[in-house]
Amino acid sequence: MEAIVADTPKGGVWSGGGNRPFDASYGKMMMWFFIMSDALTFSGFLGAYGLIRFKFLDSWPIADEVFTHIPFVHGNYPMYYVAFMTFILIFSSVTMVLAVDAGKLMQKSKVILYMGLTIIGGLIFVGSQAWEWKTFITGSYGALQLEDGKIVQFVDESGHQVTLQSFASNAASERVRHEKQNGLWFVEEASLPSVTLQQVKEGFASNPNISMRTELINLDTKKKTIVSREEANKFLDNAVRVVEGANLTENEYGKTLFADFFFFITGFHGFHVFSGIVINVIIFFNVIIGTYERRGHYEMVEKVGLYWHFVDLVWVFVFTFFYLI
């Protein structure tokens, strides 16, 4: 026990009793306080996601159809990449706890090795998350948005989604991107979609093998509903714009709220990972210059370890609620 005492209680850190309540030092106790409040913050966010998800139970995007990409590989691979990310984070948790373990035995070189591996794992994770965001923002197939906000997508005879470009007509479009230099100098427009609404409509009319899919989920088969061609034409009459990819205001995969929650919650978690890496780097260099060797204990490694494991713990839940359920 002596090895991890942060301050001997000679009128020390716990003014008053001077003891270490529950045998936990001040710093460790405060880390637990922080982790508990952070856990409640995250559960508030995930709970809000759950509320909205239950509200739109019959029309929420299906995660397997949203996250289907792997770097450098073409094709449809749901889950694999995010499973890889989960492994990276769990593994970095293992190296972290091995660092704590080595610290308790005062093995400086082992602490350095394991903390270094933890930092590398964290960097791979945030890098992967950046890639995941980029893929989600770019989008895969494109969709149309109706006047009332609904999203409609297009599928072939086998029910697989097809890109808008694959069937849109190449009728010329008059519409050009509004830039500051050729219009109002104080107004700028984001880049235009690769096809126009008119081209999609014409392409749909001339390709009878393309069908339209709505957001509505058949709760018996858990599949999105494909509508008949005449009904599809009525949907097309209500279409107002082409949506490619996802951002905070539109989402080709379905409900915009899905994109909002995804960016917010994984972003908040990613920021935790980032700050965890920064703290880990600081402690890592402190270990190298021998700060904790002189202090006589490695409790600081244990405290940053608690934070790192907590970040991993949150990811376990984010993984479940965004990708599995």
Place this chain on the structure above:
Amino acid sequence: MSHENSHSHAALIWKVFGFLSVVTVVEVILGIYKPAPLHLTHVLGTSFLNWIFLILTLVKAYGIAWYFMHLKDEKTWLRRAIVWTVVFLIGYLSFFLLYEGGALGMIDQHWTRWSYN
């Protein structure tokens, strides 16, 4: 944490890692294949598969908190102060949020039109 000076816990740590990995692999396989008998059956408000995911997630959370965050080695009442508080508050919050979500959904589904005739 009073007896940790003597020996390394590395063997236990690798065992826990193996366990967490197996659970994750099971989750991923179920998530990719979504077996219809689990996916399309409705138990207590959601599919049977979702309940499996939820339980496996809580099992993983237990593994991380008990062995990686070494709650197991903390004093009993420190552990209880942390775990009971968080479990109670999160359970309370989640129950009402999800219940209200279901109620909002009933209203929403009543007013949302899926055809334009």
